[in-house]
Amino acid sequence: MEKGRLDMNFQPFNYQDFQEGVFWLLIKREVYDHDEDQNGDVLVIPTGEEDRLVIMGDVGVDDDGFPLIQRVHPELGEYDESSDRVLMFAKVEPPVFSE
Numbered sequence: 646m647e648k649g650r651l652d653m654n655f656q657p658f659n660y661q662d663f664q665e666g667v668f669w670l671l672i673k674r675e676v677y678d679h680d681e682d683q684n685g686d687v688l689v690i691p692t693g694e695e696d697r698l699v700i701m702g703d704v705g706v707d708d709d710g711f712p713l714i715q716r717v718h719p720e721l722g723e724y725d726e727s728s729d730r731v732l733m734f735a736k737v738e739p740p741v742f743s744e
Contacts, residue, residue: 653735663704663712664734670702670714671733672724698722701737 653669676694679687700722707713714724714731 655733655735658731658734660712665704665706667703667717667737669735669737670700670731672698672700673730673732674698675728700724
């Protein structure tokens, strides 16, 4: 069986000057607790903690010139534009196989 190596060369993501295409994205996501109040309504409470996740996203441009990030596949992560922030990106490259 051949063994492959997947190198990801991450670079800082710039929201004012970004590339379009499919990339690996390192994102920062706030962590929330969920609870119910006395009426049974769901409360969403920020914990002050953050998760860092790597997802695969399709980066495009919205009508205002800002990044529009869409998921490529449900199993490769999801992006929530209301709370997630892209920190870094890497090109999607095929793995390198040893001879």
